Amino acid sequence: MSTPSRWLALSPDKLASENQQKLRGVQLNILVSPYDVPDAVRGYYDPSLGRFVVEFRYMTEEKWSQKTQDQFVTLRIGRESKRLLGIEIDLNGLSAQTVSLRLHVPQLVEQAIERLSKEPHAPSKEDNYRIAKDVITSRRKELFDSLAAVI
Amino acid sequence: MAPLRRRRVLNTAYRLLYIGQWLAGVVAALVGASLKADPVSWSSKWAFAGVFVSSLQNSAWLTLPGLTLFLGVAQLARSIIGPAWVWDAVHQVLDLFRGRVFRGEAHDPLHYHRVTLFKHVGWRWCLERWPWSGWLVPVERSAHTTRTTKVVFRAPDQADRSEGVAGQTWSRNKMVVATGLPNLQAAPTDADFLDYSTRTWVSVPWLRREPPSARSFAGVPVEVKGKLWGVIVLDSRGENAIKTKSVTLYYRLIAPFLGKLLERL
Numbered sequence: 001m002s003t004p005s006r007w008l009a010l011s012p013d014k015l016a017s018e019n020q021q022k023l024r025g026v027q028l029n030i031l032v033s034p035y036d037v038p039d040a041v042r043g044y045y046d047p048s049l050g051r052f053v054v055e056f057r058y059m060t061e062e063k064w065s066q067k068t069q070d071q072f073v074t075l076r077i078g079r080e081s082k083r084l085l086g087i088e089i090d091l092n093g094l095s096a097q098t099v100s101l102r103l104h105v106p107q108l109v110e111q112a113i114e115r116l117s118k119e120p121h122a123p124s125k126e127d128n129y130r131i132a133k134d135v136i137t138s139r140r141k142e143l144f145d146s147l148a149a150v151i
Numbered sequence: 152m153a154p155l156r157r158r159r160v161l162n163t164a165y166r167l168l169y170i171g172q173w174l175a176g177v178v179a180a181l182v183g184a185s186l187k188a189d190p191v192s193w194s195s196k197w198a199f200a201g202v203f204v205s206s207l208q209n210s211a212w213l214t215l216p217g218l219t220l221f222l223g224v225a226q227l228a229r230s231i232i233g234p235a236w237v238w239d240a241v242h243q244v245l246d247l248f249r250g251r252v253f254r255g256e257a258h259d260p261l262h263y264h265r266v267t268l269f270k271h272v273g274w275r276w277c278l279e280r281w282p283w284s285g286w287l288v289p290v291e292r293s294a295h296t297t298r299t300t301k302v303v304f305r306a307p308d309q310a311d312r313s314e315g316v317a318g319q320t321w322s323r324n325k326m327v328v329a330t331g332l333p334n335l336q337a338a339p340t341d342a343d344f345l346d347y348s349t350r351t352w353v354s355v356p357w358l359r360r361e362p363p364s365a366r367s368f369a370g371v372p373v374e375v376k377g378k379l380w381g382v383i384v385l386d387s388r389g390e391n392a393i394k395t396k397s398v399t400l401y402y403r404l405i406a407p408f409l410g411k412l413l414e415r416l
Binding site for chain 2: 012013016028029030031032033034035039059060062063078079080081083124127
């Protein structure tokens with residue numbers, strides 16, 4: 001197995017924006033649970049799996065289950081919390097179908113998260129999924145740099 | 152008895168049960184060993200020994216099952232109470248959290264700014280509706296005063312009926328912050344009670360019974376192994392003493408330790 005790349009530190013306080021809601025005419029301050037905000041992210045190719053993996057690191061650790069999103073994308077979802085812990089992209093299968101993996105893989109990841117946020121259980125974790133997608137978008141270049149070595 | 156104050160009694164019970172289990176184990180071993188002994192040969196060595204061995208043998212039908220039952224019940228009771236050292240460590244973690252978040256209020260008495268850990272329980276012995284609703288019960292608090300509180304909050308499956316900042320934090324599974332609340336200790340008006348009630352999800356009669364001194368609150372969900380376990384509520388007499396950034400920053404530092412400790416309970 002290749003050595004995973006180093007973690008990219010995130011700024012949880014910037015990711016978790018304060019949401020002001022009105023209840024019966026009164027202003028309330030509601031924020032995302034600190035458990036749902038990752039403090040680091042990394043992307044690396046795992047040759048033993050034949051997959052490119054994006055992992056999120058949170059305050060506490062948790063066991064995850066695999067959830068197949070489509071033929072190329074598998075999600076790692078927290079067993080209890082339903083938090084998004086990671087995404088696996090099958091590069092071997094994908095490379096046969098697409099010319100430019102470097103462009104396609106980041107798009108696939110973002111689309112997979114978008115689809116996840118529309119699922120029935122999603123409302124309770126929509127903040128977590130939104131933050132994960134924002135992180136992928138904002139750190140795209142650093143996360144998917146190692147793809148060049150794999151292709 | 153107030154849940155927090157009960158902690159000292161429970162810690163003592165935990166230690167006594169531990170000692171009791173050891174004693175029960177030793178006695179059970181003695182009784183078991185005596186079944187193979189010959190009272191006559193023992194009495195030839197020491198006068199009282201034969202009588203002692205005989206009485207152990209004669210009572211074995213009762214003492215062995217009784218001691219075994221006691222060992223099981225004591226172990227169950229200890230697992231429910233939780234080790235005293237874990238509760239002490241949780242208290243220290245809450246003190247640390249309080250000290251960091253309220254660093255700017257270091258000159259105030261400790262009870263002006265508090266951190267309370269609430270556990271969600273499905274059942275609670277009470278005469279209110281309903282004991283099985285789902286409740287947030289205070290199980291530990293920072294500092295050494297104001298521990299006789301009996302305040303609990305509803306956190307039922309019907310989330311619309313969640314009470315207090317604690318109940319709302321539980322039902323939303325998000326951080327809830329309420330600051331700049333009216334002062335209910337200094338000639339409050341009906342409008343003050345209504346404002347406080349709306350922003351903290353407790354009824355006006357509830358507030359009038361014992362007006363709280365706190366003027367700002369923050370609720371943070373607490374997870375253990377990815378599962379929602381309870382909530383932490385910070386309360387302060389300062390209108391704006393609770394800074395959201397400080398709460399999230401320092402909670403991120405203590406949460407891994409708190410989660411590991413709560414796994415033991």
